Every structure is written in structure tokens, then in C-alpha cells.
Amino acid sequence: MDDSSSSHQLPIVTHLFEPIKLKKLPHLTHYISNLQPLPNPLDHNPYFNTLHLQNFYITPNDVVLSHATRFAYRTAGPRNNVYFNPPEVRVAIVTCGGLCPGLNTVIRELVVGLWNLYGNREIFGITGGYRGFYSTEPVPLNPSIVHYWHNKGGTLLQTSRGGFDLCKIVDAIQNRGFNQVYIIGGDGTMRGAVKIFNEIRQRKLNIAVVGIPKTVDNDIGIIDRSFGFQTAVEMAQQAISAAHVEAESAVNGIGLVKLMGRSTGHIALHATLSSRDVDCCLIPELDFYLEGKGGLFEFLDQRLKENGHAVLVVAEGAGQDIIPRTDSQKEERDESGNLVFLDVGVWLKSELKRWWDREHPGELFTVKYIDPTYMIRAVHANATDNLYCTLLAHSAIHGVMGGYTGFVAGPINGNYAYIPLEDVACANNPVNTKDHNWSWVRSVTNQPDFLKS
Ligand SMILES: Nc1ncnc2c1ncn2[C@@H]1O[C@H](COP(=O)(O)OP(=O)(O)O)[C@@H](O)[C@H]1O
Ligand SMILES: O=P(O)(O)OC[C@H]1O[C@](O)(COP(=O)(O)O)[C@@H](O)[C@@H]1O
Ligand SMILES: [Mg+2]
Numbered sequence: 001m002d003d004s005s006s007s008h009q010l011p012i013v014t015h016l017f018e019p020i021k022l023k024k025l026p027h028l029t030h031y032i033s034n035l036q037p038l039p040n041p042l043d044h045n046p047y048f049n050t051l052h053l054q055n056f057y058i059t060p061n062d063v064v065l066s067h068a069t070r071f072a073y074r075t076a077g078p079r080n081n082v083y084f085n086p087p088e089v090r091v092a093i094v095t096c097g098g099l100c101p102g103l104n105t106v107i108r109e110l111v112v113g114l115w116n117l118y119g120n121r122e123i124f125g126i127t128g129g130y131r132g133f134y135s136t137e138p139v140p141l142n143p144s145i146v147h148y149w150h151n152k153g154g155t156l157l158q159t160s161r162g163g164f165d166l167c168k169i170v171d172a173i174q175n176r177g178f179n180q181v182y183i184i185g186g187d188g189t190m191r192g193a194v195k196i197f198n199e200i201r202q203r204k205l206n207i208a209v210v211g212i213p214k215t216v217d218n219d220i221g222i223i224d225r226s227f228g229f230q231t232a233v234e235m236a237q238q239a240i241s242a243a244h245v246e247a248e249s250a251v252n253g254i255g256l257v258k259l260m261g262r263s264t265g266h267i268a269l270h271a272t273l274s275s276r277d278v279d280c281c282l283i284p285e286l287d288f289y290l291e292g293k294g295g296l297f298e299f300l301d302q303r304l305k306e307n308g309h310a311v312l313v314v315a316e317g318a319g320q321d322i323i324p325r326t327d328s329q330k331e332e333r334d335e336s337g338n339l340v341f342l343d344v345g346v347w348l349k350s351e352l353k354r355w356w357d358r359e360h361p362g363e364l365f366t367v368k369y370i371d372p373t374y375m376i377r378a379v380h381a382n383a384t385d386n387l388y389c390t391l392l393a394h395s396a397i398h399g400v401m402g403g404y405t406g407f408v409a410g411p412i413n414g415n416y417a418y419i420p421l422e423d424v425a426c427a428n429n430p431v432n433t434k435d436h437n438w439s440w441v442r443s444v445t446n447q448p449d450f451l452k453s
Pocket of ligand 1: 186188192193335
């Protein structure tokens, strides 16, 4: 072995043996001194805790390792002791932000799990997102009310953007006597949940706060993926397939599909890989250009010559830097403070037509633009996502009953774990366009790398 190769290998070996630290998880006993552990009611639950099951309870030694963060996280699941007495438990459940397949399943499983596993009876839904804490009356929930909810898209508790008023929210939680708060939402919601948790801790209240990450865009980091994402990818197939049929049936036909994905292109990417009909996938993480050598037009010109048609998938957040916009459009934000995007699909369609008329005047050319928008997320979860939602909800309940707070339940390498809310709130999950996965995309589409030489 020569010197250069050994110097290459050394850092990798060192990396493998780096010590992995356990992530500290906030617990109610950290700031409430007189809290006493109680025996877990699951000791007497013949349906869940089958007595012959060994190692039923998760111990402090059970951890899940994350390759990405190089931390160990506490394994999710029931604990030997609980820190809530079920007759004294009062639960609030809220959904915030955009829709995502599976929201109703999570709510249903929270209600059913809290009721059946631990015998909690005071369970309430907060309606219309964060603002619902201080502006509407909580709705009582029980298993018979929610029994069919997993078959419905959207959220039967309703949701909204904006309306985050920290003081009013925590006052309402305190005044209404809630001591377990389950917050289901995306990156914005999780940032709000951190603030609620910190305020509750500051006031030294015996109230546990847990986040259940929801995002159809899959833009939350640390966890493997967010619920509803797979359902959305599946729904996107119909749009791609229609675009393919339209493109194939036209002379010089282009099928253009815009898919959701505000800052990440996971839906577009996964839909592209699973469809195999896509010639080019444009995502927010990838800068692209239209004209000149190595540009989109040159590539499409070639594809049309070779194939007679092409399919283009674009994530809604792609190309936002190169779409011309007015000063006021640059500032436009939704109620939650998210930047409002211009329609990249409409812009691309008109740019494509302009290019073709200039380069191939008089020749037939068709662009069929399909924007399925809400159709990919306003559906109920598929079987895989429904199962995932159930495990998430139950993991959250076990953690809260065990006294943990300020955490998120989610899968890491397929194992359910508890992650500090704060870490999840600031971990985004961009598509890495410098890894093998992206090479795979390029090998499926043969699209350009858009690196100007
Ligand atoms: N930085 C933040 N601090 C507090 N609340 C926030 C923050 N960002 C967003 N929120 C609130 O979280 C809720 C959902 O946020 P939004 O960005 O619309 O959706 P999502 O949670 O799906 O990303 C809204 O009520 C919004 O006001
Ligand atoms: O029209 P709305 O409700 O603001 O939703 C549009 C946005 O919601 C999303 O589907 C999901 O975003 P969030 O999960 O952050 O709410 C984005 O892809 C999209 O930009
Ligand atoms: Mg968001």
C-alpha cells in the first residue's frame, strides 16, 4: 500500500470509532422536584402487555443510533414507570400547517391509544391550528368519535397557518388544565412547539409537550421520513403518467408536471425514480438554466429528436431564483411567514414555447402542463403510512406517560426513537445532489448536471 492510499483510509477508520454520545432528553422531573414515579398501568393491560413477553419495558440502556447525526437517542416505547396518574390526565391534540395524508390517523391513534392503553379519559381536540388554543372551545374526543377517521383525508380537527401567540397559547393550556399537549405539524409547527415547551418549562408547569412531525414535503431532518410522504409520491404517479400519455400522443410533445416541495424536492425526486417515464427532474436544491450549452433547452431538443416526446417534473420551489419577479412579489409571505412562490410550471411552459418558436418556427410543438397541487396531499394515508402513523402516535403516548417532554417521536434507521424537539425544529432535510442517490436519478433520466463549464 502506498502512502497516498493509507492517508486516504485513516480518517475513515477514525470516523468509525468516534464515540457516540447519548442525546439528553428533557424530563418533567428535571424541573419539577416532587414528581413521583408510578407503576405503569400497562402492568394490568392484558391486551398490550402480554405477560409472557420478556423485556416488555424499554430501559435506559435501549438506544437508537443515528448515522447522520452520530448521536444515540432513547428508544421509544413503554417505560417501567409513568409520571401521570390516568384519572388526572387532560390531553390536548392540535394539527397545524398544511395538510398531509395520515393526519387523521395520527389523531385517531392518539385518542384510541391514550384511552385503551393507559385508561386516559379526558381527551380534547384543539380546532383550527395554534390559534384554536385561545380562540375556540376544545372538542371532547373518544374512540367512538374517531373510529373511522383514518379513512378520511385532511384533518377533522382543522388546521391553519399563522395565529401563533405564545403567551395566549400557554395561558390557555394552563387555564384549561391540560397536562399533555400533542402537537402535530411541520417544520414551522415544530419551531412553535419549542417555544411552547420552553415557556412551560420556564413557568415550571407539570405539562408535557410532544411534537409529531408532519410534512408532505419530507423536509424535516433526523427522522427517516415523515408520514404521508409515501402516499403523496404514489398520488403523483397519476399526474406523471397522464403527462407521459399526453406528450407521447403529440408531435414534439412535452409533458410538464409540477409537484409540491417548497424547499425540498423529495416528492419530485421519488416520483421520478418510481415512475421511470421522466426525462428531467428539477428540484429546489439544484440550480438549473435554460439557454446555451448544457442547459435545459439543449437537452430537451435532443430528447425530442431521439424520442419525439419528453416528460419534465418540477418541484414548486425549483428555479425561484431565475423566475423574474417584482419587488412586492419578492416580499410576499403566507400567514406563517413562508415565502409565497411564483408558479414555476406556468413560467416554464411559456419559456418553452418561446424557445421552440424561436428555434423551430412553424414546426408542431405541444406543452401539456399538469399541476395536481392539493390532489397529492388531500387524500387519506395509504397502508404503509397508516401503519407508520399508528406507531408514531403510540410512541408519543408512551414517552409522555413516561414523563418525557419537549421531544419528538420518530423513526431513525427504522427504529422508533425520542429526539429533542429543539433538534428536530432546526434540522432540515434537503436532497443531497452530491451523493450516490442523485447519480442514480441522473442515470434514470440522463438529464444534464447543469454545472456550467
Ligand atoms: N418560527 C416560528 N415560531 C413560532 N411559530 C411558528 C414559527 N414558524 C411557524 N410557526 C407557526 O406554526 C404553524 C404552522 O407553520 P407552517 O409553516 O404554516 O406549517 P408547517 O408546520 O407545516 O411547516 C403556524 O401556526 C405558524 O404560525
Ligand atoms: O396552499 P397551502 O395550504 O399554503 O399549502 C402549500 C404548501 O404546503 C405544502 O404542501 C407543505 O408545506 P408544510 O408541510 O410546511 O405546511 C408545500 O409543499 C406547499 O408549498
Ligand atoms: Mg413547513
